Amino acid sequence: MTKQTPLNAAHRALNARMVDFAGWDMPVQYTSLIEEHLAVRRDCGMFDVSHMLAVDISGEQACDYLRVLLANDVARLKAPGKALYSCMLNDKGGVIDDLIVYFVEAQRYRVVVNAGTRDKDLAWMESQGSDFAVTITPRPELAIIAVQGPGARDKAHALLPAELAAAAEALPRFACAEAGDWFVGRTGYTGEDGYEVMLPGAQAAAFWQALLDAGVTPAGLGARDTLRLEAGMNLYGNDMDETITPLAAGLDWTVSLKDESRRFTGRAALEAIIDAGGPDEILVGLVLKDxxxxxAHMPVEAGGEVVGETTSGTFSPTLNRAIAFARIRRGSEGGLSVSVRGKSLPVKQVTPPFVKNGAATFLLR
Amino acid sequence: MSLPSDLMYTESHEWVRLNDDGSVTVGITDYAQAQLGDLVFVESPEVDADVDAGDAVAVVESVKAASDIYAPLAGRISESNGALADAPELVNTSPYEDGWLFTMAPNDTSDVEELLSAESYEAFIAGDEEDED
Known part of the structure; x- marks a missing residue:
């Protein structure tokens, strides 16, 4: 039996095509993936991401605990109301999950973890927390709606509770605000401006309907995947997992080694890799020339030899061209091709993101 | 859903039109295009290739997935729809007309009669949808 979010009936009322995603009955598409994708790039779309889990971490040692749990350093969040993207690593430096951590108020943080990993994440977080004065509180009763696109914030403000609307309007990028059980982060997974709104599940359907009435386009997991790949964002399980370090997943920028006294889980393994000259493999962006x-999982070749494989791939609706992430042997960059059904097709290697402000970040020729 | 009654169908969701000159035109059904979603690429079959019924001869790709297209009959591929290179979405917007995929010369035109009628295909996809739920 698949699990349902509080918006399940709303998706079915919109005639969405539903799929089993990590055990959740979720909308993959409402009308057209491409239309939903372009709605987010050009104006505004919304996603039900209530299958993801918010976890509150509070207590005297909440900061100390997160500085050990996460590869990025929450001490970089100088004041409450700021957010940070990080990986949570195992002892070998492999990625248990990637997440956003919000610094909500003194001694209280909120992390949001992936749906497919929520149970193992919680177990890991609890096992790592035993030496710290922290309370770890999963919040499965909260729904999460991401409203994304250049027009997203304008449409959402009037529909937020009055006590949150002004705070939301004043939020800088990657910041957050809270009022009661409602929470707004100016964050997302599309490369566009917008909000991720957490709210009590019982109020989710009314908020969703109000957004619909305001002209926000419902968008499914299909568009979410093409948007995040264009924006150069990794997908857990595709682009990294417990056997892949952030260094081999294009996520070295999320690993903070600055404070040498901060011995976060996985640090020793990452330092050993760096001391040995760096990772054997790296993640690169590819654009199909033809x-x-x-x-995902297409062989990548250089000079007739297989040097890696694609980890995510799709057709980019913004660029009208195929794009992919690939993990390849370091040093094999240049002159790459991808084997598609036995045919070697030339690709251009680019540095993600592929799309910024609605346009390509690279010249193809 | 209205299925053209002058076409024959396969369980792999191709439609087949027997033309006056004995050739057949092949495409995918409205049901199939709706299941696939927005098509973004069509890999056309090799013209002049001799194929058996059931051979994978072409590929249609939506944003989410690639699907093989099978030759409905034994014969020789005679033409592919060149318009689909620049406009694969024709398969979505006009699956039975402008979105045709290829034509072929069947070894035996009477093989067409062995395919599913509109009525049989309709019953087949009704069963397909029940399996999904």
Whole structure:
């Protein structure tokens, strides 16, 4: 039996195509993936991401605990109301999950973890917390709605509770505000401006309907995937997992080694890799020069030799061209091609993101 | 859903039109295009290739997935729809007309009669949808 979010009936009322995603009955598409994608790039779309889990971490040692749990350093969040993206690593430096951590108020943080990993994440967080004075409180009763696109904030403000609207309007990027059980982060997974709104599940359907009435386009997991890949954002399980370090997943920028006294879990393993000259493999962005579509797990070749494989791939609706992430042997960059159904198709290697402000970040030729 | 009654169908969701000159035109059904979603690429079959019924001869790709297209009959591929290179979405917007995929010369035109009628195909996809739920 698949699990349902508080918006399940709303998706079905919109005639969404539903799929099993990590054990959750979720909308993959409402009308057209491409239309939903372009709605987010050009104006405003919304996603039900209530299958993801908010976890509150509070207590005297909340900061100390997170500085050990996470590869990025929450001490970089100088004041409450700021957010940080980080990986949570195992002892070998492999990625248990990637997450956003919000500094809500003194001695209280909120992390949001992936749906497919929520149980193992919680177990890991609890096992790592035993030596700290912290309370770890999962918040499965909260729904999460991401409202994303250049027009998203304007449409959302009037629909937020009055006590949150002004605070939301004043939020800088990657900041957050809270009022009662409602929480707004100016964050997302599309490369566009917008909010991720957490709210009591019982109020989710009314908020969703109000957004619909305001002209926000409902968008499914299909568009969410193409948007995040265009924006150069990794997907857990595709682009990294417990056997892959952030260094081999293009996420070295999220690993903070600055404070040498901060011995976060996985640090020793990462330092050993760096001391040995760096990771054997790196994650790169690829753009297909000709027609076709790139998918995950296609062989990547250089000079007739397989040097890696794609980890995510799709057709980019913004660029009208296939794009992919690939993990390749370090040093094999240049002159790459991807084997698509036995045919070697030339690709251009680019540094993600592929799309910024609605346009390509690179010249193809 | 209205299925053109002058076409024949396969369980892999191709439609087949027998033309006056004995050739057949092949495409995918409205049901199939709706299941696939927005098409973004069509890999056309090799013209002049001799194929058996059931051979994978072409590929249609939506944003989410690639699907093989099978030859509905044994014969020789005679033409592919060149318009789909620049406009694969024709398969979505006009699956039975402008979005045709290829034509072929069947070894035996009477093989067409062995395919599913509109009525049989309709019953087949009704069963398909029940399996999904």
């Amino acid at each position: 027609r076709g579509v790139l998918r």
